[in-house]
Amino acid sequence: MGPSVEDLEKPVRLPAFHTSELGPWCAIISYEACVRLCLKNWSIGSPEAVSFLKNECSLLRSAFCLEQYLLQPEEELLSKKCSELVVTGVPKKPQKTFGKLKVQVRKVKMVLDPPNGCTFSSIKKPPLMKLQKINRRLSSTKSTIHSEWEAIRRVRVTPNFSTNGSLSHQSLAYLHFGTQYLKDISGLLKVGITSLHNSPTPPEAPEETYVCSLRLKSSSDGDVTRMQPGSSETHVFLPDGMRDDLLIEVTDSKGKYCGHVKAQIADITDDVGDKLRWWPIYHEPEHELVGRIQLHMQYSTTTDENNNVKCGIVAETIAYDSVLEAAMKIQNFQQRKLLLHGSWKWLVTEFASYYGVSDAYTKLRYLSYVMDVATPTADCLNVVYDLLSPVIKKGKMNGTLSVQENRMLVSLSDEIEETIALVFENYKSLDEHSSSGLTESHKPSSGFISPALKPALKLYTLLHDIKSPESQLQLCKYFQTAVRKILARHLAETNEFVSTTTEKSTVDQIAYSSAYQKMKSLCLNFRNEIASDIKINNQHVLPSFVDLPNLSSALYSTELCNRMRAFLVACPPISLSPPVTDLIITTCDFQRDLDSWNISFVKGGVDAKEMFHVYITRRIHDKHLELLESCKLDKGVVAQNSTSVFVDDMYEKLKETLAEFQVIVSRWPQYTLLLEKVIADAERVIMETLEKQYSEILSALKENTIPVKAVQYVQRIAKGNSLPYTFPEELGSLFNLIKKMLDVLQPEIERQFKSRHVCVSVSESENAAPGELLSEVTVMLKTKFRNYQQSAIEKLAGNVLNETFASEMQSLVGYMLTDKDVEPPTSIKEVQSMLCKDS
Structure with a gap:
């Protein structure tokens, strides 16, 4: 059975091809690398390389979109001009670039500022560093003044005059003495004050210096720039796209890890121009706020400048990504066509092997494109498992994954977790033939297990320790969420009867009978859902700790009891008419079936006698x-x-x-x-x-x-x-x-x-x-x-x-x-x- 007409009319989901945003330079480097690879394999007789070398590598040039950048023969140019005169097409949009980002690290503060405003706590408890600095300064000033005062006290000036001199001579001698005394004192004071002013501040505790390691999330682990806060050093980064991030790792002078900063490019580019902003510093893995960093960032989108800067070295991983994207575009990679085949699969594999791209990186990069178009279907989840399983096993056994590969693995694991959660939370609504993987129309459950459930469980076991109580509880919560979705869909059919404010006397007999008939259908639907869960559980696909019948029946029984009570209050039985007796019989049968299926009774669940007792005695x-x-x-x-x-x-x-x-x-x-x-x-x-x-x-x-x-x-x-x-x-x-x-x-x-x-x-x-x-x-x-x-x-x-x-x-x-x-x-x-x- 193929896809339905509705699925064919829906737009095809394609992955985000990010290397095409790097401009033609990356494409040229990747193209050249593929040509050399094909020439080498052609020389040793590889048949796959011949298809790429035919017609002057036209297949590769077309795949990398290089026709407008490489020189072309005059005959081709003339033929293209003639064809353009006959056929006019939509002009191609210019290649979108993401500009450049200039970053300067101004300050790093590992102690958070006190709260704004005047508070008693800020008055009573001033910063300890400032108090120590003031005390040292006052002590130094006090010792200087004391020493200078002692020097002044030791100054003795003796007047030199004869005892037989006249009074006028003695007066002149004292006047000369006083003048000399004042000169000596003023000189001493001047020297003291000058020494006090020029005296250095007593040695303080040296302030901690920090080193910041900056890089883009899209760059390799080795492409790290170290910058000193306050050094006025500026570095230019070339973002890979709006999904790229600027990552900063802060260490102290001894190289000890202090925290890290993550600045999203999308957040930075909101306001084009100069930015001076404080960013929070978090310490992992506790994700604890430990400080702030002041960054001055200037973002520009000048195309010429951006292109000139990017005409540099292209890493092997970036070139591999470019080749992989070209292969995916040629083979129409989409949500239901997830595998490469033929000569393009050979080229991608040989490229990674020849240029030393690690097997873990190739699988994780391919997996990233798969997750862009992932659906809760068996074919998609099997591909994900085949790509992810070797990487995780390698990381557990050898621990040889690089920092970049570990980062990719963590990011992809979160996306995979969301996909398998989608499978478990819709385990009765999965459709392998739907483009989205989920059925559009809700049909009665037959107990059939979707093929996607088995690979989803394999992936969950791969990502989690299935023996841990936390992992088991999380898996049970996924199925509880699925049951709640089914509950909400069934309960919606009777919402009108429990939320109406119409007087009971105005309800006609037809509406009264219809209401009780829908409540009967609700009981039957819940009963069928539990029966289908029993069939699913009996196929022994789920882990033993997932008791699906008891797990689902606890929710079904509780919600049915609550809805039944609310319904009987809103529409109490007038008499034991056929609609009323049918509902009583159906409710009793629901309770009897749960007991016959050995399903444990849940407090607050369906108890037919207790629910109808008041109305039965009233009728009697x-x-x-x-x-x-x-x-x-x-x-x-x-x-x-x-x-x-x-x-x-x-x-x-x-x-x-x-x-x-x-x-x-x-x-x-x-x-x-x-x-x-x-x-x-x-x-x-x-x-x-x-x-x-x-x-x-x-x-x-x-x-x-x-x-x-x-x-x-x-x-x-x-x-x-x-x-x-x-x-x-x-x-x-x-x-x-x-x-x-x-x-x-x-x-x-x-x-x-x-x-x-x-x-x-x-x-x-x-x-x-x-x-x-x-x-x-x-x-x-x-x-x-x-x-x-x-x-x-x-x-x-x-x-x-x-x-x-x-x-x-x-x-x-x-x-x-x-x-x-x-x-x-x-x-x-x-x-x-x-x-x-x-x-």
């Missing part, structure tokens, strides 16, 4: 009230001799209630106890409703149920108003309904509960054991039915007694009673024995 309570209200609303129906319809309808609602909660009790039988209470209460209310509707008939049964004495029978007969009891038709209907409830309707309800009672332990119910409430209702119905039936039988038996007693008494009228006549007749004894048996 609402259904309880609804059933009780239905019994009261049906009173008018019962009054119209439709009691059978009423009972059938009510038990049909009870069956519908059980069917509604069938999904709940099938997964959590504990809720059977709550439902049992609802059904039992409803049956009691049904019986109470029947008793109220037949209250007049039932009250007649309760009359005259007390045993009647013989005197009372005589009184009734004497009065002549004793009427026989008539069994009403409504009482028969009531008995039939109660019998139907006992024999047909209630057993159906009990059978549905018995299938769940085995799953419910007695300890889960605080007030009743499973089935106890329904048993109480059954006992209540049987008791009422028996009592009403016995009352009716007693009423009918009373009719027989009345009739028998009346006939017997009539036969005894006008006779004297004997003891035998007082005994009850045989018929009455039979009725009495029959009633005793019924009781």
Whole structure:
């Protein structure tokens, strides 16, 4: 399968060819070196060299773009002019140059300046160096003044005059003495002050001197310029491009490393002209700020001056880079064509071997171009591994990598780390046939391992100590990042339901069902993602410490739980409708699957029963009230001799209630106890409703149920108003309904509960054991039915007694009673024995 149409329409990614920015001089030197190499190999019979020497090395001249710089025969010039008259093309843009950079090191300060502003700390703690200098100066001045004063005190001038002289002669002598004294004193003072002024300052502690080693990042390690701070020495650097850096290493007078400075050319060229700037000095590897360096830099972009300066020595590595870039341009090097082949591969390899370019440098330089167009695909990562593996092994075994090669290795390792991180963080979205290496459309994961995953793991093992906890943790974090990306994509489909501010009453049934359907799809998507992770893990490609199913399910389960809670708050279930029950079933299945896959439960993960418990109990309570209200609303129906319809309808609602909660009790039988209470209460209310509707008939049964004495029978007969009891038709209907409830309707309800009672332990119910409430209702119905039936039988038996007693008494009228006549007749004894048996 080749690239798609969309990939073909996308622009091809090419590497950054930096040697072309060096101008034609580098290209000419590289061209000349290739010609000599080909001539040498041609002389020994190499067939590959012939193709480069044909037609006066036209292939090489074209590859290095030297047609306009080298002399050409007159015939070629005339033919080109004629062709230019016919075909006009776009003029070629002039070669872009990056100018030159003049650098002068002014000052180096390894002690940071105190904070600006007047603070008590700066007043109380002046710099120690300044205090020592002032103390030494004051001590020197004090000693000088003291010595000069002692010299003045020792001056003695004695006046020379005769004692016999006149007063005027003595006065003149004293005047001469005073003048001489003043001259001597002033001379001494002048000598003292002069000596004090000219006296050198007492020796101070010598200040540390520093040496700065400057070079460009693109230059070789040997191309280093040493400069003394404050020496007014200026050096000109030729940047390799905007990505180049000016690197400065600061050492003390003893050669001890103090720190380094990194100045980016892009930062320097922001403002063209003179720059006097302080740059920070950092000490590695702690990256600690240890001082500052003041640099005066002048950047210019004069083309002529730049070209004249660059016409000098070209290093072998730069020439190799130029040859490598020419080969890549000719063979259309890009993100899906990463390998050279044929004669150009031979030329690049022979060039490095002939001119002494190290194997490590060639691989690292080639790798730098690969990383410019790197994609998270297997072919790219395999090329990277083949290039990087020998270099790292060589560095570990021999430690012979140069400073430049080590610097390149560190820089490329960071880029490779970013690429393999891209693989791990998109391990389900990799596409070998895409130009970017990543799929544009997100399809359901099938558990297929992308070919890029294996070389990515090899590279990660090459760059890291896979046995260290830090490396293992970092690799797990990459996969966690990938899972979070998948989570965000799936959760975006339900964001509207948890962020909406619409009133619940305004949500129509279609939107309500759609919301629950999307939440169900979210559960299924998370379940499929975990299942695919299990398939990936079972292929044993990942290291053993990467438990991908547990790692991903912890995030999926936690996020699903959080989203489900937020959704139920925003869209609470109105009833146990099909969309709601489907979501409950799917959530339960998600939890059950995690358990069957031996995935550890995570705190805060999906617990279906705990999430839906509040809504289930609320629905059971609402259904309880609804059933009780239905019994009261049906009173008018019962009054119209439709009691059978009423009972059938009510038990049909009870069956519908059980069917509604069938999904709940099938997964959590504990809720059977709550439902049992609802059904039992409803049956009691049904019986109470029947008793109220037949209250007049039932009250007649309760009359005259007390045993009647013989005197009372005589009184009734004497009065002549004793009427026989008539069994009403409504009482028969009531008995039939109660019998139907006992024999047909209630057993159906009990059978549905018995299938769940085995799953419910007695300890889960605080007030009743499973089935106890329904048993109480059954006992209540049987008791009422028996009592009403016995009352009716007693009423009918009373009719027989009345009739028998009346006939017997009539036969005894006008006779004297004997003891035998007082005994009850045989018929009455039979009725009495029959009633005793019924009781």
